Amino acid sequence: MELDERKKKILQAVIRNYLETGEPVGSRTISKYTDLNLSSATIRNEMADLEEMGYILQPHTSAGRIPSDKGYRLYVDTMMEEKEREVVEMKEMLVERQDKMETLLKQVARVLAQNTQYATMISAPQTKRNKLKFIQLSRVDEKQILVVIVTEGNVVKNNILPVNDGLSDETLLKLNILLNTHLNGLSIDEINLGIISVMKQQAGIHSDIVSDVIDAVAEGIRAEEDVEIYTSGTNNIFRYPELADQQKASELINTFEEKHLLGEFLQDTQAEESGTGIQVYIGAETPVRSMQDCSVVTATYELGGGMKGTIGIVGPKRMDYDKVVGTLRTIQTQLDELYRKD
Amino acid sequence: MELDERKKKILQAVIRNYLETGEPVGSRTISKYTDLNLSSATIRNEMADLEEMGYILQPHTSAGRIPSDKGYRLYVDTMMEEKEREVVEMKEMLVERQDKMETLLKQVARVLAQNTQYATMISAPQTKRNKLKFIQLSRVDEKQILVVIVTEGNVVKNNILPVNDGLSDETLLKLNILLNTHLNGLSIDEINLGIISVMKQQAGIHSDIVSDVIDAVAEGIRAEEDVEIYTSGTNNIFRYPELADQQKASELINTFEEKHLLGEFLQDTQAEESGTGIQVYIGAETPVRSMQDCSVVTATYELGGGMKGTIGIVGPKRMDYDKVVGTLRTIQTQLDELYRKD
DNA sequence: TGTTAGCACTCATTTAAAGAGAGTGCTAAT
């Protein structure tokens, strides 16, 4: 059977209507609110075909039709039109430039959740392949030194190390020079045993401190490995009855609390990377089990300097894809404009 | 009417039973599972009295009784016995010493949520009245310097400042000395305009950088002002039908997401401070509106060096107070032992 | 041949009624 123009129009009408109301939509509705000028009987025949083809389905024999995952997919791939109007409105919701990455991401998550009425998650940009820019040891008191590590993206990590023997200011200065000359500009992968042993040799009696510092650097990176994730609007899921029953709501909320699950997802999606950086996962397409009944739209964003992170919007399968994609695109541009100069 | 010994025993039995089952408890149950050896009719009379006195109430005419807030209050104040057995079990659930405050607090929250099956929240220790221990400026690249601030509790803050004119290493060194000699050992309140103007004078042409640094310090502290709050086990509320309906669940989850509300609460409770540092809020006693149908048990903990924070456990009013108080006490001791040496 | 009116049929949802069960309050006897 072929999916001719008329069938497409009907499918689109069914989906549009279902997105709005959340109720199964019947033949009569389509017949009335469509410019096709066909009787409900004809629509019924067409809908039977569409069902056979797998684009829509009936919750039970005498109900209207709802889109199947396959139907949504077709809609998203070929029939969606971004809502310009919504996009414009969104512009008002400004994201302000923030010095702290954390503040920025929290703000973006909040603004998006408020604007879309769905749940949002956002992963901090990866520093993984970033280069070391600056290392500094300073004495904090007799028994402790502070290690500060700055990477290319101006991400700062610090770590306090206990130290047994009192180090003189001079030694500290020497160590600082040693560390910086050897390590600056290197990415984490490039710090190999060779470099480490050379440094240890040059450090002489203080070689153990060098080890400690290297460990601290490694840890700083490893800590970054399980990426920071910020979420917002979790409780928006209660707006959608199909997600709000105890079982599902509880699982979803748990997922949003145990952020590591989200982390994997966001990172993988970033790796896949489509043309615009925007991807749509419908129902079972999401790799996260608790989101089987949701759809997720993700967008990769960039903060200049090649620092990329991912934003995800989680809602019911009948989410307003048009609006969400538009909104995400707006945010992408805003972030890009705000941080391009870096 | 007087609350004699027998009435107390009956009240206690009612509460105990209700805590276990969550169902209204009837006269027959009490009569059977109590060593009072009284018929259900007698119990009924006594329960009528208890109801008149306001300790228990009936959901409807022909139901058993459930404790009122007043009843719970009496129970918590005078009839509770901590469960030694539970406490022992808890000991197994070790909290490991962590270098990063953040990691530690997240862990404590998680362990507690898992152990109690309630929702938990924990506020990071306040650094408010803390003294500055160490400040350091370093050049990160031509246009930016890094300000690192360490306070007494070894809490590290950093901030990257843009800087117009290239500063020489010498100037930076001088500024570092200037800042440290003037500011070290001072608490935030003690840094007044006087000190600032003296410093500016001594900094000469670089006085604007001094301003910037002072601002950075202030901001570092202000950022601390809205305390970090970590939560865990939010979705445990679904275990308790009386909290799990959409309306309430949604509000509660929202409260746990918008942490500033929790922050105020935790800080206030810390200020009130009872003997053991453990406080119980029953129903309407909690200042957070969305927790009107919950009980909250809070405990102040200390991490050495006078750094105090608060842990809160949120559950239904029929929470297992005995166990929760015991568990919190254990955690208090554990934290105390782990961090005393600091 | 595609379209449509008409009608019997299906099935979730609503409404009403009837029962069952748990528990109370009160009275009268011990």
Place this chain on the structure above:
DNA sequence: ATTAGCACTCTCTTTAAATGAGTGCTAACA
């Protein structure tokens, strides 16, 4: 003071009937 007994209350469950949206199919129509 305690208790057995009984009528009464109120929720919850079950069952049955009514409602209504929507379908599938057939036969007539352009």
